[in-house]
Amino acid sequence: MYQILKQIFKTGIKTETPPQADESMRVDTQRLQQAILDTFDGAMAIRMVDAGSCNGCELEIHAVNNAYYNIEGLGIKFVASPRHADLLLVTGPVSRHMEVALKRTYDATPEPKLVVAVGDCGCDGGIFGESYASCGKVSNVIPVDVAVSGCPPTPTAILQGILTAISAGHVAKK
């Protein structure tokens, strides 16, 4: 126990300042009302769905949980069931074999809900594109609020995408 405490003490605090929301990542105009977003702010449950990725984006989503980005420190946590989730974080391309599972996950997530597509493949099908086996981008299968590009996107970009989706400060202009 002493060794663990010593190591924690020596390591110190690594967490960095989180990025600001970035409206350029928004795909859909804000589907949720400001009041609801105010409620989400500071307590958000995410269900992550790999709908066909190469596992590259997953590496960076893991990294969002490390001490530097410390997503849980912002009140955002990953949960084990879509029924507990406010937001789906989806990597792509959506394989045809995952199409039904993704739709069912979306349906199982209670309203109001948000969807953030992660990675070039989630944004536009990426290098895998659309084919007999791939539906391409996430928004071909379920509605997407915010898309984060990159191959894979950095943890900061993923965090920024999530914060953009839940940012209460900007209501889309009519």
Add this chain to the structure above:
Amino acid sequence: MPIKHPRLKLTRLTDALQVWAGEIASDDLYEICQQVRDSGGRLVALWGSDARQENMGFKLHVVLINEIGVVCLNVQLSAEQPVYPDVSRIFPAANRMQRAAYDLLGIYAQEGQDHRKWLRHGAWSSGSFPLRKDFDAAASLAQEPEDYPFLQVKGQGVHEIPVGPVHAGIIEPGHFRFSVIGERVLRLEEHLGYVHKGIEKRFESMTVQQGAKLAGRVSGDSTVAYAWAYAMAAESIAKVTPPEHALWMRALLLERERVANHLGDLGYLGNDVALSFGFAQFWILKEQMLRNNASLFGHRYLMDKIVPGGVTASLDVEGKHIINQECDMLEKQVRILRGIYEEHAGMQDRFITTGIVEPKLAAQLGLCGLAGRASAQAWDSRVQFACAPYDKLDVQMATYRNGDVAARAIVRFGELFESLRLQRDILVNLIHEDEAPSLIEKLPPNGFGIGMVEGWRGEVMVGIHTDAEGNLTRVHPHDPSWQNWPLLEHAVVDDIVPDFPLINKSFNLSYSGQDL
């Protein structure tokens, strides 16, 4: 020459790797496989290709490995009745590969016991085969998923737990069907193929350089290993030897990929036994390494740095200094953390005797790579078939024989320290080179090449075939997970369900790499 047979004439494919290829008749396949098996050899990969346009029917390609080298057997099959003898009776690992070869190409293992579909769930109909040349890759045939005939365990008190495809964590999708009594697992059956996204078909429309990008995305966590194996295969066809500094650079990148993945997994092994301290600490180290990757090479995971012909990365004196410092820091920190892991009673209690794969079973079923070495299977292609520059590095293989979660953690620690040593040695030999690499833009016609690299998970292999114009006509990337997934089914038997995530993480196999 690795094998001798009166009707088999082998030719060496490349000087870079001890790999031979030869044509044999379908009737001789079984006998040769048996011979390789008897001499202690293993199956590496099995795939098919469509050669009907050249009036050569279909072809089956079987890659075998023994102590002497790697052999690719090419078997011509008739266009009307593309059948071949079932080799899963000799190499059980062939089972899923043969089923996948049927799903994708319609070639069929005769006398096989198991003909259930494997990669096809319903995205294309039975009787149509995506890798045949007359299949329209853009066709959308999506249907409702078809049922999969799991083997059922019957008896009093047995119940089933279906898990997935969407899992309860940040992890790739797949389905696990547990049959349990109380907490105890009687049987696990995997059903994979959910992330099949048509990678092999995609290759067929790409140039050799575009293909390198795709190869680097077969399994994102092994991007360096795949890109290198692909480049090696392409260079073998083009008869090009990459410059020496490029080979040293590739080895440096591969060892960095190994260290980064081992750091991440060791952290998650802590997390899975509720020692979140381990996750926090190891992921701080991993993040520092990824940031160095980003600043030195321009990509956190080193994607697209290895291309057929050379590398697109260079390292100056200052960069070398940064990596040397990083190695010293990691060495020191990981030694502290290893001490804490070893002395943590709760953790060792969960690790030791959990998820055992006995060496005998590992040998029978062909467990390979890191998991194999933790079950006394002393194979590491950096050691046995050391291609340049590993022939100058004298890699020390890490092995253990207990075959449990603890053993797989011990091997990870061992390999991590060895990789740090190798990186330092590589830096001594690496010359700074700013010149742009002379890339291979076009491959010679009717070529065939194989590349094999010991990735962090195990041996990654890529086979490339070119057509009469020198275009990619068939590319087959092979992940060691093909061999190792079936062993996971054995490892969990008699353990309790809550230990599954821990056992699974100790293997950390690729879904995308085997689903393709």
